[in-house]
Amino acid sequence: MVNLEETEQAIYRMREALHKIIDNGEKLIDKQVIIASENLNHVLNEYYKLLKKKIK
Numbered sequence: 001m002v003n004l005e006e007t008e009q010a011i012y013r014m015r016e017a018l019h020k021i022i023d024n025g026e027k028l029i030d031k032q033v034i035i036a037s038e039n040l041n042h043v044l045n046e047y048y049k050l051l052k053k054k055i056k
Contacts, residue, residue, distance in 0.1 A: 004054065007047045014040045 018036045026033050 002046070002050070004047070004050055007043065007050060010043055011040070011047060014043060 021033055
């Protein structure tokens with residue numbers, strides 16, 4: 001089972017990767033940016049689910 005700390009680290013890495021893609025001049029509507037953004041969104045959703053379980 002994935003824990004909060006591992007998920008936080010994954011979020012950090014994915015955000016850094018997304019920033020690098022954008023900094024390399026990719027347009028925000030570029031397929032690579034969209035895929036990275038969707039993947040980050042998925043992990044963020046999982047993170048919030050884990051937080052909700054921990055709070056209960």
